[in-house]
Amino acid sequence: MANTASSPTPAAVDVRGWGWRHASRLRPALEGIDLRIEPGERVLLLGPSGAGKSTLLHAMAGVHGGDDEGEAVGELLVDGAEPARVRGRSGLVLQDPDSQVILARVGDDVAFGCENLGVPRDEIWRRVRESLDEVGLDVAIDHPSSALSGGQKQRLALAGALAMRPGLLLLDEPTANLDPDGVREVRAAVERVLDRHGSTLVVVEHRVEVWADLVDRVVVLGLDGRLMADGPPDVVLSRQRAALLAAGVWVPGGLGPTAPRRRVAVDEPTEPLLTANGLAVGRRPRDIVQRGLDVELPRGTSTVLTGPNGAGKSTLALTLGGLLRPLDGRVEASASLSAGLRGDPIGWRSRDLLTRIGTVFQEPEHQFVTSSVRAELEVAPRALRLGDRETAARVEDLLARLRLDRIALANPFTLSGGEKRRLSVAAVLAARPSVLVLDEPTFGQDRITWLELTALLRELVDEGLTLLSVTHDAAYIAALGDRGIRLEPTNTRAFA
Amino acid sequence: MSAVASGAVDAPRLRFIDRVNPVTKLAAAMLLTAPLLLTVDWVSAATALVIELVLFMAAGVRPRMLVRRAWPILIAAPIAGISMLLYGRPSGEEYWSFWLARITDGSIELAIAVTVRVLAVGLPAVLLFMRVDPTELADGLAQVWRLPSRFVLGALAGARLVGLFIEDWHAMALSRRARGIGDTGVVRRFATMAFALLVLAIRRGSKLATAMEARGFGSDRPRTWARASTIGWSDWVLIAIAFAIAVAAIGAAIAAGTFHPVWS
Amino acid sequence: MHASAPTPTASTTGAAPARNLRWRVVDIVVASVVAVATGLLFLFWNNIGYAWFVAADAVTPGLGGIAVGIWLIGGVLGGLIIRKPGAALFVELVAAMVSAIVGNQWGVETIWSGLAQGIGAELVFAIFLYRRFGLLQAILAGAAAGAGAWTLELFTSGNLQKSAEFLTLYFCTVVVSGAVLAGVLGWLLVRALAATGALSRFAAGQEATRRV
Incomplete structure (x- = not known):
């Protein structure tokens, strides 16, 4: 039911010779951008990472920072006015679900924008209910916002933007940190909103297929900070295909023949390196998320661990990795894995665990402990007291193999998303563990990093590494799902 | 880390106190404790502590809850006492000394006073803030x-x-x-x-x-509030109670002749 | 309400260029977040180091003050990162409120001490007119925060009733500890934070990376 009475008028965007230089840079991030977006147009903004897509989007929302943070040239207007002067004409949804929930209760969070715009109280609550309804978020007004899933949080952010009645919707990779269910939820909510209000849309995303059918125009920014292409989706996507693929953009069907294939059949069953029987897992002693699990990790095979959010996949992976204590049952290592050590992995010393089971965390920054890429790779060899020559040999090998050599002296926290992921994997490989546990290794990665990572892992498994990956990524499962474990909220079963 | 993880959520409900605006609790805690901080004597501290305990029990605080919530203060109190016992200003008979440490009649009295005072100052804050919701506190700070x-x-x-x-x-x-x-x-x-x-x-x-x-935050435009934060008669009652306890405590000390300003 | 800052002096270490002294939204939020994080770190640290501090505080003549510096680091971090009037005070105060509410430990006394320590650090940055944020200012701010804490405890802990020797010793340890553990450590921390790019929206971070 179209609510025409409250539908805001779609906004127009005018960008004329616009550019932006960040205060700490000599070179402008964006230069000479000319762009006119008509009211009601739906635009997909593409480009390699570092091309300034987010900067442009944030400028349209009027939040790219004032004179303290950099300098702008040219003109960027929303409905003929400077964006910062017409707050509320645009609504912005950012990438990270956790960093854009503002208040503790769902209703308050949606109301926040209205409060800032000085909307009267009765009107605020009317809008809150309407916006929650529009994005399909069916929870109580005082529901804690921290208890929402990633997809729900993104829809909450969308509702918060909608409550301001914006004529321009700006989405900055809103689905990059979501699992497939979350992506579907958010995309459906956006579509519903656009159909109802006809708002202007600008969305930045590197997974084109999510938005391709919804947009009527694609704009591509180049690494030089200028416009590279602009036109209807099918025209731009076919003409710019090669350039987009090379820039790491996920163009539909762009995985190509270079993607590794899963091993069709394991010739004969191999000895399991890790075996769990009647396992119960949880982060806290009284908080069991799964019980009665029987799991085996056979040597030299790649196992993928899948299932819906909250089923306890990461918790199981960390328990198998010898990091979390089983709440019931045991995780046992085979004689060849324990190699002389007594007891189960959870009882091993940190240093002994290193060469046996390596774990790569979902958030690379959680595992960085030094101030340079090289030092990060040296952590494991030093902990193993390998000596300078062996350490240097391993570090050089990994630097070259994971294309980290040019950034060997960089601070790990300054790296791009793809570089951080490669470093976090390399740092664990430096110990040469027999078993490798990966938590969402391809989450939010661009196409190039994805291809490199899957190729490397496939190669390592074929050489004898035992791999366990928690993942939602269908393409990853196709490449590395030799075996599968699917966790449902109550029990476990194998599917392959 | 259980204290960190649990926060205000699992705190038990209290009669009367839960109806009061969080900023009033803050004001009451400051009003009640500021006078106590200006004197070091056991009479004022003990008077305040006894009245506080009686009132909190009446509001529904149980001894177990008190220990679970206030254990850091229960530990801190005797520690403050020991420090005062050893290094408090010496007077009267001396029982023991080692380098700078001297236990005397005067330091014993001060030690007892400080121990009771830490409890009298610390407990009301912990118990009053047990169920404070940060959102409501912020509403009160900004609107009230x-x-x-x-x-x-x-x-x-x-x-x-x-x-x-x-x-x-x-x-x-x-x-x-x-x-x-x-x-x-x-x-x-x-x-x-x-x-x-x-x-x-x-x-x-x-x-x-x-x-x-x-979402429009930080502009100069005057903002509205989706939820009103108000104060009513119960808030004034709590303030009055806090004031009365402070007066009773200081009055008792003066009457007993033990009033001892920290600066004298 | 754009306060006009004086013209920049020649670029010596720690000298800030002319800047807007009005708080931006990102200043407010990051100041809060730094306060929350430091408040939380105190709680985590308590699990490791607090028992020692408590014991030292109880039985030694003022030597407990040696560890106090760590608790004063919020104000130094706030001043060095945000560089706006009131930043040191705001961070120290919010950190105190967070540990009062989250940790549920000391209650109102924590808030008093946050105020006293914050004012101490803030005064130093104010004396330098919010134009210099180098190692010297960090050390002085840490020491002043310690002096603030010491002054408050004269009343709140009844320390005025302690012997002059104790008070002198305690003053020295608190101030030195504040200068080193809050001042020097805080300065090093901000430098390291700037190197990670996390401070790119702040002058403190832009100076560190102004090369590219």
């Missing part, structure tokens, strides 16, 4: 006390990230074990985790600020 809303709401939004930081911390602790540096060097490990936590915190804060600005 008229503190600048930009700062109050900015602080509130930042404070909400505390749950994420705790998750970060747990993940980082596990990752240290996975990286082979979990066996030794507690302090060094703590330092790497503390640093990474700050980096993640500042990144998240910067993104949160962008999200808030995009």
Whole structure:
């Protein structure tokens, strides 16, 4: 039911010779951008990472920072006015679900924008209910916002933007940190909103297929900070295909023949390196998320661990990795894995665990402990007291193999998303563990990093590494799902 | 870390106190404790402590709840006492001395006074704030006390990230074990985790600020409030009670002749 | 309400260029977040180091003050990162409120001490007119925060009733500890944070990376 009475008028965007230089840079991030977006147009903004897509989007929302943070040239207007002067004409949804929930209760969070715009109280609550309804978020007004899933949080952010009645919707990779269910939820909510209000849309995303059918125009920014292409989706996507693929953009069907294939059949069953029987897992002693699990990790095979959010996949992976204590049952290592050590992995010393089971965390920054890429790779060899020559040999090998050599002296926290992921994997490989546990290794990665990572892992498994990956990524499962474990909220079963 | 994780959520309900605006609790706690901080004598502290305990019991506080919530203060009180016992200004007969430490009649009296005072000052704050919801406190600070809303709401939004930081911390602790540096060097490990936590915190804060600005936060436009924060008669009653306890405590000390300002 | 800052002096270490002294949204939020994080770190640290501090505080003549510096680092971090009037005070105060509410430990006394320590650090940055944020200012701010804490405890802990020797010793340890553990450590921390790019929206971070 179209609510025409409250539908805001779609906004127009005018960008004329616009550019932006960040205060700490000599070179402008964006230069000479000319762009006119008509009211009601739906635009997909593409480009390699570092091309300034987010900067442009944030400028349209009027939040790219004032004179303290950099300098702008040219003109960027929303409905003929400077964006910062017409707050509320645009609504912005950012990438990270956790960093854009503002208040503790769902209703308050949606109301926040209205409060800032000085909307009267009765009107605020009317809008809150309407916006929650529009994005399909069916929870109580005082529901804690921290208890929402990633997809729900993104829809909450969308509702918060909608409550301001914006004529321009700006989405900055809103689905990059979501699992497939979350992506579907958010995309459906956006579509519903656009159909109802006809708002202007600008969305930045590197997974084109999510938005391709919804947009009527694609704009591509180049690494030089200028416009590279602009036109209807099918025209731009076919003409710019090669350039987009090379820039790491996920163009539909762009995985190509270079993607590794899963091993069709394991010739004969191999000895399991890790075996769990009647396992119960949880982060806290009284908080069991799964019980009665029987799991085996056979040597030299790649196992993928899948299932819906909250089923306890990461918790199981960390328990198998010898990091979390089983709440019931045991995780046992085979004689060849324990190699002389007594007891189960959870009882091993940190240093002994290193060469046996390596774990790569979902958030690379959680595992960085030094101030340079090289030092990060040296952590494991030093902990193993390998000596300078062996350490240097391993570090050089990994630097070259994971294309980290040019950034060997960089601070790990300054790296791009793809570089951080490669470093976090390399740092664990430096110990040469027999078993490798990966938590969402391809989450939010661009196409190039994805291809490199899957190729490397496939190669390592074929050489004898035992791999366990928690993942939602269908393409990853196709490449590395030799075996599968699917966790449902109550029990476990194998599917392959 | 259970205190951190649980927060105000599992706190028991209290009669009367739960109806009071959080800023009133803050005001009452300050009003009640400020006079006590100006005197070191056991009579005023004990008077206040006894009245407080009676009133909290009446509001529904049970002894077990009190111990579970207030244990840090129960430990801190005797420690403050020991320090005062050894280094309090000496007077009267001396029983023991070693270098700078001297136990005398005077220091014993001061030690008892300080121990009781820590309890009398600490308990009301802990019990009053047991169920304070940060959102409601912020509403009160901005609407009742008229503190600048930009700062109050900015602080509130930042404070909400505390749950994420705790998750970060747990993940980082596990990752240290996975990286082979979990066996030794507690302090060094703590330092790497503390640093990474700050980096993640500042990144998240910067993104949160962008999200808030995009929703019109921080402009000069006057803002409205979706929920009104008000004060009523129960708030004034609590203030009156706090004032009465302070007067009774100081009055009792003066009457008993033990009143002892800290500066004399 | 754009306060006009004086013209920049020649670029010596720690000298800030002319800047807007009004708080931006990102200043407020990041100041809060730094406060929350430091408040939380204190709680985590308590699990490791607090018992020692408590014991030292109880039985030694003022030597407990040696560890106090760590608790004063919020104000130094706030001043060095945000560089706006009131930043040191705001961070120290919010950190105190967070540990009062989250940790549920000391209650109102924590808030008093946050105020006293914050004012101490803030005064130093104010004396330098919010134009210099180098190592010297960090050390002085840490020491002043310690002096603030010491002054408050004269009343809140009844320390005025302690012997002059104790008070002198305690003053020295608190101030030195504040200068080193809050001042020097805080300065090093901000430098390291700037190197990670996390401070790119702040002058403190832009100075560190102004090369590219």
